[in-house]
Amino acid sequence: EAAVTQSPRSKVAVTGGKVTLSCHQTNNHDYMYWYRQDTGHGLRLIHYSYVADSTEKGDIPDGYKASRPSQENFSLILELASLSQTAVYFCASRDISNERLFFGHGTKLSVL
Amino acid sequence: GDQVEQSPSALSLHEGTGSALRCNFTTTMRAVQWFQQNSRGSLINLFYLASGTKENGRLKSTFNSKESYSTLHIRDAQLEDSGTYFCAAERGGSAKLIFGEGTKLTVSS
Numbered sequence: 001e002a003a004v005t006q007s008p009r010s011k012v013a014v015t016g017g018k019v020t021l022s023c024h025q026t027n028n029h030d031y032m033y034w035y036r037q038d039t040g041h042g043l044r045l046i047h048y049s050y051v052a053d054s055t056e057k058g059d060i061p062d063g064y065k066a067s068r069p070s071q072e073n074f075s076l077i078l079e080l081a082s083l084s085q086t087a088v089y090f091c092a093s094r095d096i097s098n099e100r101l102f103f104g105h106g107t108k109l110s111v112l
Numbered sequence: 113g114d115q116v117e118q119s120p121s122a123l124s125l126h127e128g129t130g131s132a133l134r135c136n137f138t139t140t141m142r143a144v145q146w147f148q149q150n151s152r153g154s155l156i157n158l159f160y161l162a163s164g165t166k167e168n169g170r171l172k173s174t175f176n177s178k179e180s181y182s183t184l185h186i187r188d189a190q191l192e193d194s195g196t197y198f199c200a201a202e203r204g205g206s207a208k209l210i211f212g213e214g215t216k217l218t219v220s221s
Contacts (some may be wrong), residue, residue: 031207042198042211050207058208090155094207099162101145101200101209103155 003027006104019078021107022093024058027052032074034058036087041086043050044088049074081111102104116201118212125219130187133215135199137180140210144175144182149196149214158184158197166175175181 004025013019025032031050035043035058045058047066055066063085065077078085091104115138125131135144146158159166161175161182170189175182182199196216200209 011210033209035211036188042210042213045208048207059210092155099143100157100160102149103147104211106153106155 004091004102004104006089006107008107009105010108011110013078013081013109015081015083015111017081019081019085019109019111020076021076021089021091021109023074023076023104024072025074025091025093025102026072027093027095027102028071029093029102030071030096032068033092033094034064034074034076034089035092036060036085037090037106038087046076046089052093082112085109086111116199116210116212118215119212120215122216123218125186125189125193125217127189127191127219127221129189130185131189133184133186133197133203133217134197135182135212137182137201138196139203140180141177141201142206143207144173144199144201146173146182146184147198147200149198151195155198186217189217191219191221193217194219197201 007022033048034046049055049068052071067075089107117136143162145160148156159173172185196214198214200211202209203219
């Protein structure tokens with residue numbers, strides 16, 4: 001089973017502050033993704049990456065930046081956190097050979 | 113934009129019974145994946161399908177690309193099957209997976 005580790009598991013941030021969410025995968029997957037989930041809803045794609053040093057915009061990229069410095073690591077950056085960015089954030093990686101998507105345990109972000 | 117519509121939004125089953133969950137797509141999709149989100153919030157990959165049917169224990173999933181839908185059948189439901197089930201689909205030539213809003217399943221004794 002793929003291992004995707006997110007840190008921190010939870011975070012409280014202040015409005016206007018900078019937040020960095022980290023994701024690390026140990027299975028040599030090429031694709032990585034960041035999704036957000038609001039309570040009672042599905043997942044929406046923020047950014048994704050096919051390969052190290054390259055990122056792509058997802059469906060809701062505004063207010064977020066992504067960084068993929070290596071194949072194993074994918075970060076999500078909120079330069080100026082806002083109340084509306086309170087959510088649970090999931091990182092995922094994808095196995096090209098069987099195409100299945102594997103998720104980390106999520107980061108619960110509260111912006112106050 | 114492309115949409116994934118899941119139904120029903122909520123479902124209650126007694127232990128030992130079964131039912132089907134459905135996803136309809138507003139455009140032709142290349143593949144679909146099904147996930148269970150458990151009570152701790154973890155997302156577990158159940159199936160990946162590019163066509164046809166796959167079965168795993170008490171779960172069976174079908175994907176019909178031509179008619180733009182996928183189903184997940186649960187039989188002999190157990191308490192641990194409770195959770196929210198999501199489907200996610202992607203178009204050809206894209207690595208973006210679009211999620212439905214989920215079906216919240218409650219299994220009771």
